[in-house]
């Protein structure tokens with residue numbers, strides 16, 4: 485049955501929306517912005533900030549648009565003098581006790597009080613009395629709370645009640661003593677706390693990880709996806725273009741996948757990209773110690789070894805690689821004669837298509853297990869499961885193991901493979917970071933992180949999404965495609981200046 489639609493006009497623009505849509509949402513669909521604080525597309529309607537006032541023909545009083553359904557023939561105006569005067573008065577009320585913190589507030593540049601004051605406020609202060617003071621700089625876990633800056637929009641309270649269902653936050657007292665706080669002053673305790681800093685329209689909730697690190701106007705943004713589990717949440721990554729350092733990962737709204745949220749791990753686990761534990765250059769374990777190597781040397785030695793005895797090698801591809809990396813790795817290594825492939829993944833959880841916590845988080849901590857299956861099937865190449873790979877390594881069926889595309893510190897499935905390899909097995913690891921298993925390896929090759937490469941990934945729901953590089957390649961790292969082609973050519977043809 486087709487959806488019932490209603491037609492209305494907003495600022496003389498004809499709009500057609502599904503019945504039940506609010507006037508606010510109808511205006512947003514038509515590209516008309518209405519000032520607001522408490523409305524959020526992924527939370528229930530509270531109607532408490534009174535900022536979203538509109539004039540509706542034949543209605544003597546202004547109405548809040550977030551809680552008024554659009555109806556057939558409705559004529560709405562959002563920018564009349566009456567609306568502007570009312571919004572200005574509402575804003576004056578919101579700002580009456582607001583501290584003059586803008587120069588030191590971390591929300592500056594993204595604050596809706598600043599934005600709407602310049603659009604609708606611009607009045608002379610009529611406040612002759614001392615402002616009401618409330619608790620400031622309160623540590624509530626991953627977030628700092630400044631109750632004095634809070635405009636009591638209740639978005640954060642609704643988030644902990646409707647999304648995480650943990651109910652840590654509440655509004656206590658009445659009138660100008662009303663204050664936002666945590667229940668029994670206990671810290672926040674859920675895996676999605678960073679979203680509170682995003683949805684707070686002012687600087688009352690700020691993330692400890694980001695506050696005072698950068699002014700937001702110094703940052704460039706890249707739209708990409710999170711690679712820390714199989715859900716593939718859509719994100720925006722911010723970097724300072726001068727230092728080329730990452731500063732922040734935030735959710736990018738996608739109603740089909742992650743709505744407006746990401747988990748705290750996806751938000752704050754990016755620091756490994758710049759940490760000192762990254763593998764800076766290719767290294768080989770010779771005569772009891774690690775020695776630095778060039779990519780050229782690594783490709784020559786490993787490429788020769790593969791070509792000489794391709795069937796003695798097992799290649800394990802991490803499900804953290806993109807489809808393009810996997811395709812090139814399998815194609816080039818097959819052309820060198822390699823016949824045995826497996827994957828690095830926790831096979832017991834890869835078939836879960838839904839988050840285990842009912843929100844976003846998956847037990848499969850890799851972003852592209854579905855992509856691995858699709859690539860192998862499309863290339864008509866069979867692969868062995870992890871249990872079989874472990875058995876064959878233990879039985880010394882292979883004398884060489886090449887593990888490609890490892891990223892970060894949590895690499896489910898890696899320990900089983902490496903521990904199964906007998907001491908005499910020659911192991912080459914292509915990884916971003918130095919792991920506890922280095923003593924098992926003969927070679928370690930620096931891999932790029934997900935923030936340094938572009939490509940496609942297929943999430944647990946089977947949706948193909950684009951990963952986009954947000955910082956340049958760090959150190960001398962190479963992605964899976966570069967390693968695959970280097971091994972095929974047995975040399976690194978890049979000019980020295982590009983290394």
Ligand code: SF4
Nearest residue numbers: 634635637638640684
């Ligand atoms: S802390 Fe922020 S999100 Fe929470 S009620 Fe206050 S202004 Fe709204």
Ligand code: SF4
Nearest residue numbers: 710713716717747750
């Ligand atoms: S739920 Fe998974 S994909 Fe989403 S942000 Fe968290 S780790 Fe990343």
Ligand code: FES
Nearest residue numbers: 520533534536550
């Ligand atoms: S956005 Fe409508 S009342 Fe707050």
